[in-house]
Amino acid sequence: MKQIDLFHPRVFRDQDWAEGYYKRNRKSIEKVGQRLARLLKSMGFTEGTILDVGCGFATVPIEIAKAFPKAKITGIDLGEPLLKIGRKLIKNNGLENQIVLLNGDAQNLQYDDSSFDLVINSFLIHIVEDPIQMLNEIERVAKPEGIILITDLRRGFLAYIIKKFRTAHTLEEATGLLGKSKISYGRFASGPFWWDYIVDNTTMGKL
Numbered sequence: 001m002k003q004i005d006l007f008h009p010r011v012f013r014d015q016d017w018a019e020g021y022y023k024r025n026r027k028s029i030e031k032v033g034q035r036l037a038r039l040l041k042s043m044g045f046t047e048g049t050i051l052d053v054g055c056g057f058a059t060v061p062i063e064i065a066k067a068f069p070k071a072k073i074t075g076i077d078l079g080e081p082l083l084k085i086g087r088k089l090i091k092n093n094g095l096e097n098q099i100v101l102l103n104g105d106a107q108n109l110q111y112d113d114s115s116f117d118l119v120i121n122s123f124l125i126h127i128v129e130d131p132i133q134m135l136n137e138i139e140r141v142a143k144p145e146g147i148i149l150i151t152d153l154r155r156g157f158l159a160y161i162i163k164k165f166r167t168a169h170t171l172e173e174a175t176g177l178l179g180k181s182k183i184s185y186g187r188f189a190s191g192p193f194w195w196d197y198i199v200d201n202t203t204m205g206k207l
């Protein structure tokens, strides 16, 4: 099945859209955050500085913060209504000392080179205008010995049933995109509805 154009704005700036998006997706994103936390534990991650590029309503950082109480997380997004929801959730979970959310562009990160031990990016590859520019920025701000964890929807058989999956990449298309970026040395893992791309000390990279 062919990829279709996004049927919603790239940046979730609209208050009603953001609230609807939060209500529809909070449970599934919670599970994604928990899955990524388990994955990080299995990789030996324990603590450090984390950047979540395009954090939305911050449920991934919240789950990561709960799993790694010594981690310090910055989430950036251009969608203020989602950041507002995220800040409320962070407060409700008592995680203000661990997570800060800021307005920022995933394609032009406001951080120095080699700033973060871990960079996370969930469900943006099929959303942003220039995913390769975003990937190169992610590579730039991650420490050479750091971890990069990217995940996105996979356009597979679910695309026949659920429209949003039609806007995503197939595993082959994702492989092509990542291969053109500065983090072409990572490894893929995938499930029926998603793919992960992992850069760590088991992949030959910047080190």
Ligand SMILES: C[S@@+](CC[C@H](N)C(=O)[O-])C[C@H]1O[C@@H](n2cnc3c(N)ncnc32)[C@H](O)[C@@H]1O
Binding pocket: 010, 011, 012, 013, 029, 053, 054, 055, 056, 057, 058, 059, 060, 076, 077, 078, 079, 082, 104, 105, 106, 107, 121, 122, 123, 124, 127, 128, 129
């Ligand atoms: C599908 S949501 C994913 C949000 C979050 N990562 C999650 O897993 O819940 C896509 C997010 O990307 C944000 N976004 C799109 N383009 C962006 C850009 N250039 N810079 C920062 N955020 C962007 C949107 O505002 C939205 O919050």
